[in-house]
Amino acid sequence: MSRRSVLCGVLVALAVPGGLAACSSGSTPSGTTTGGGTVPGGGATTPAGPPIIAALADVPDGGGLIAGNPANSKPLVLVRTGDVVKAYDATCPHQGTAVSPPENGVITCPNHGSTFNAADGAVTKGPATTGLKEVPVKVEAGQVVPA
Numbered sequence: 001m002s003r004r005s006v007l008c009g010v011l012v013a014l015a016v017p018g019g020l021a022a023c024s025s026g027s028t029p030s031g032t033t034t035g036g037g038t039v040p041g042g043g044a045t046t047p048a049g050p051p052i053i054a055a056l057a058d059v060p061d062g063g064g065l066i067a068g069n070p071a072n073s074k075p076l077v078l079v080r081t082g083d084v085v086k087a088y089d090a091t092c093p094h095q096g097t098a099v100s101p102p103e104n105g106v107i108t109c110p111n112h113g114s115t116f117n118a119a120d121g122a123v124t125k126g127p128a129t130t131g132l133k134e135v136p137v138k139v140e141a142g143q144v145v146p147a
């Protein structure tokens with residue numbers, strides 16, 4: 001063990017202000033992250049907080065996309081209108097196929113052709129008999145996160 005390592009250990013133990021910064025240079029980085037802006041708490045510009053579903057900039061305005069729900073890893077269909085994003089469980093209520101992202105205000109299930117209103121998730125054409133279940137989300141600091 002070098003004298004520097006011993007000194008840094010003492011500074012850490014004593015929590016000497018400024019001492020920790022001196023220990024970080026020239027040694028192997030540990031506990032630091034770079035990039036990965038969509039990883040919660042993964043970068044200096046991403047504060048620790050709710051898990052991120054998607055970056056608002058990645059969700060087409062007037063359309064949407066499919067994203068994973070960090071709460072349960074199930075797919076969500078995101079629908080964006082300006083700075084407002086709604087989310088629905090992407091599982092089709094008919095037989096469970098994942099629906100497609102919205103196009104022209106319509107969410108379609110590719111399996112049997114059910115359609116849903118992107119504005120409220122209501123079924124507009126069967127065979128599904130019920131609409132998509134809304135999942136509460138909000139936009140916070142340019143990120144879509146659980147509400």
Ligand code: FES
Pocket residue numbers: 092093094095096097109110111112113114126127128
């Ligand atoms: S599974 Fe979606 S319409 Fe049948």
